[in-house]
Amino acid sequence: MGQPPFDAPVASAPKASLAGLGRYLPARSKVRSRFPGVVRTLGISLASMAVFLLLWQLSASYLYGVEAAARIERTVQEQGPEAGAEMEACIASGAVSCKPNTLPFPSEVVHAAGLLLADHRAISSKKAEFGAETAELNAVREEQGLDPIVYTGRPSFVDQIGTSLKTVAVGFLISLLIAVPIGIVIGLNDTLRIAFNWMIQVFKPVSPVVWLLLVFMIVKTLTLGSDSDTSFLISCISVGLCSMWATLVNTSLGVSSVNKDYLNVARVLNLGIGKKIFKVILPSAIPVIFTGMRITVSVAWMVLIAIELLAQSPGLGSFVWEEFQNGGSDSNAKIIVAMFVIGLVGFLLDRIMFWVQQRVSFEKAVG
Template identity: 75%
Template sequence: MSQTTTAPTPAKSASLTRFLPSLSGMGAKLPGMAKSAGITLASMLLFLLVWQLSATYLYNVEAKSRIDRVMTEQGAAEAEKMKACIASGDISCKPNTLPSPSEVVKASSLLLADHRVISADKAAFKAKTAAVNAQRKAQGLDLITYTGRPSFVDQIFTSLKTVAVGFLIALFIAVPIGIIIGLNENLRTAFNWFIQVFKPVSPVVWLLLVFMIVKTLTLGSDSDTSFLISAVSVGLCSMWATLVNTSVGVSSVNQDYLNVAKVLKLGIGKKIFKVILPSAIPLIFTGLRITVSVAWMVLIAIELLAQSPGLGSFVWEEFQNGANDSNAKIIVAMFVIGFIGFLLDRVMYYIQQSVSFEKALA
């Protein structure tokens, strides 16, 4: 039997040709993408190499210092024992200095394994207390909650929740005030000293101020206020970029747009939401991106100082712990903090791109 082939219809051919420009454009971009990926990979390998060499050097310096100290204090025989102990890799005499990349990878695995154990304990506790909690809920009593230590992953989510609340506090304070003072030159002049004085205040000072206020307002309450103190402190520390950028964005709206609003006899509300805010959005979101970055950065310091749950508290506890793997766990936390900060900035960037008519710088 002879086989016949069906020629593509003009409609199908037209639908296929629509994809050809995009494919050819991607093909043109491939060399540049490959070059960028190669440069990035090479820089990462160089970073790991420098890190490994630095860790090895510092390890040897610490090991030599220990051996010399034992030699001075206890003699040659004990010094040889210390040298042999260090060479064996025994934890009891291992130098505690900058961890190598492999030690950090091992520490991250241990933290994940610890999270699985704690999650299993939580699930078992929940199942064990389910019947009792059901009775207590029916009686209007407080439920029995798990009071064990949080895992590293739990502390990540706690920090994300705190920074989210702090960011919302900064947003709801800075944007309305920025709009109000941006609309009036006299108000901008009146508020300028206030912004310039309080903008550079350290997170430590904001934390102490918020602690004093919250402690006074919650006198007689048994509730834990550490989360509220941390969130408010983060919001007050990070709101200034959004406040300044909102004010500048509102005050620099094109006069032609304002004249059109005047001709159309728009009320103040419509004028703000239909004309001013759309024009000021690029600058507002630039401020919000800075606010997110600052909020995440100061959050770690605030958690560390306030001893509230989160990554800052985790870092401080590991530093105080001083175990042989504590330094490696701190480095794991450092990478996690940096990566989350990068993701938060990317999220704000793509939100800005979706709501703004101007292309933002990456």
């Protein structure tokens, strides 16, 4: 076959890829219809944030004034008017040595967040340098079958966030492994549901402190003679036991309330117990089960902070307690930073669970 002439028109690139991409984007009409609502929601949210920051600023300013006046008056009573005047001048200058220790201003919290990020970068740099210095030695130790030398310095704030997330993930997994199977079993049998009801009602409101002490006693006994650090294991198990009850109750409720017509169809099809559970009961009960799982995640993240604080295991709870004990000039601001991080992470965990629920459930849940 002859080649086409040089000046033959060149076919344009196919637009099928762009058309295919458009299938995954929302329709323009739908975007236009939702735009006013989105703008209104965003405006209300920004306005409420501005009001919150204003109230925070005013409250911090008032408390600062109260604390400053009390400190000046105390200095006058103990050391005389001249010392009181010096204290007043020192407070007015903003010196750290005489700064009232009270609710920090929003600007101080933002500054503390910047300090924590800078501290994380410095610690990460030290870790990298340590890893480079010990790389050859660790290679030799690995050939000899010895454990590598690891960095044991102080963890940064970001590192502690990661530790808390790892702890809550393992604790959440423990709660699912306990609650879902038991919930399915007692949901299928009225006698077992009655038999377990008293246990659920008694243990569900138990404080995380009590669960922590119970787990500590058991783990300490089972790990006698071991040199390993069990604080992480104790925290994970305590979180799982504290938070599993919502999933247990909702799984039992969801399984016991499956439409009887579905069960009759399964009986007609002569399905075994395994297929009956995984093909009929669980798909029908998933919306209720996931509601319990979302509550479990929220409870797990909430009790984790208290458990880390009491168990002295690494994480956000330990960070908050150390800053409180430290009593530095910026400790209060760092505690507020941790508070916002805890709230935002808890919100994101709930949104993740909601997204997963939307993907696996045939019923659309309300967020």
